[in-house]
Amino acid sequence: MKITILGSGKEVGRSGFLVTSNNTNILLDYGVMLKREPSFPIHVRPKDISTVVLTHAHLDHSGHIPSLFLSGSNISVLGTNPTFELSDLLIEDMLKISGFYLPFEYADLNNMMSHSKTLQYKEKHLVNDMEITLYESGHIIGGSSILVGVEGKRIFYTGDINKRGSKLLRPADLELPEVDILIIESTYSQTEQAPREESEKNLVQFAHDVVERGGTLFIPAFSVERAQEIACVLKVNNFKHRISMDGMALKANEIMLRNPSFLRDPEGFKKIITEIEWVKGWQRRKHLVKEPGVIISPAGMLVGGTALFYLQEIAKNPSNGIALVSYQGKGTPGRLLLEKGLVSYNGKTKKSLAEVKHYEFSGHSSRTELFEILNKIKGNPRVLTVHGDDMSCTKFASEIKEKYGFDAIAPDNGQIVEVN
Ligand SMILES: [Zn+2]
Known part of the structure; x- marks a missing residue:
């Protein structure tokens, strides 16, 4: 099994990870980077993918999924109900504002929505040899982290995660089994936020x-x-x-x-x-x-x-x-x-x-909270620090290595991580 970093390696935005087993390829998120012109994660051929698992509706995680439906492909998209309702709203708005720069249209968004499959938190879903489970992430309504069980290994991808919760949302659910690979966001790994x-x-x-x-x-x-x-x-x-x-x-x-x-x-x-x-x-x-x-x-x-x-x-x-x-x-x-x-x-x-x-009102975990998440992780996982600027990912990986003894790296886009 291997994981290819398609986006959000040492950067914030355009998240995308390709998980490949013997007979199945799935994507975890497929977003855009919104600057003056949007940019996209590394291209994958829609016909090679069977499923996309979407953590949450923010465009840097969801915004490029419609491009996979250009050729009328038959990919399933998994996520919670609010994630799909909000993605529809946000992607449609993006098309309205910057449709000129995007390689897809309303019809492709509609196609994506008609291939959506709604999951509840903690509901197990099989994609061939892969078992997918969503965990509440506390980041936005419907937001999830993803647990993938494959070839006897477990991958946990935090997505954007909020350990503290908010007035609206419960805190992230970290009642997890032992994991072998942890893909963790690093947005505020080097900055403490105001209480x-x-x-x-x-x-x-x-x-x-x-x-x-x-x-x-x-x-x-x-x-x-x-x-x-x-x-x-x-x-x-x-x-x-x-x-x-x-x-x-x-x-x-x-x-x-x-x-x-x-x-x-x-x-x-x-x-x-x-x-x-x-x-x-x-x-x-x-x-x-x-x-x-x-x-x-x-x-x-x-x-x-x-x-x-x-x-x-x-x-x-x-x-x-x-x-x-x-x-x-x-x-x-x-x-x-x-x-x-x-x-x-x-x-x-x-x-x-x-x-x-x-005023600071972040939906992400602060530095202290990211380490609290690591404290809760069971097992001896390899750790990939992603979704942060270069310094936030690199420094975070070396701190994790030092503090927990985990094999931690800050991967680049395009990097392939082999898991045996
Ligand atoms: Zn987000």
């Missing part, structure tokens, strides 16, 4: 301050999970003023309400998400930016969506505030705002008069 309680407290305080001085607080947030998480953080911490949500986040709300068993507290979520305002129409948007309260709207890095309208209106008034609640990628309008306080629209760049603050 979650601190980020929550400071964000709620900022929201109070802005609203009490008569301003509007705008929170650009990813439509899946982050927007809803922020609404819950405000509500749970007794924020009494108006909260409005807009854009694609509303579609994600509907998907989450349809999949309550994947939530930590379905009743609590339903109460909060139906209490806040779901913004509909431009009339309302134009009024909202003049009323004290909170507006949550994608895109999280301000690259598109209704966020652009809110940004330019909210930035005009010094009583207002803008709270960034995720990582802001290089070259994005969010990064420009965070680093220089500048807002760019219609070809003009202006100083934001609104107060801008940044």
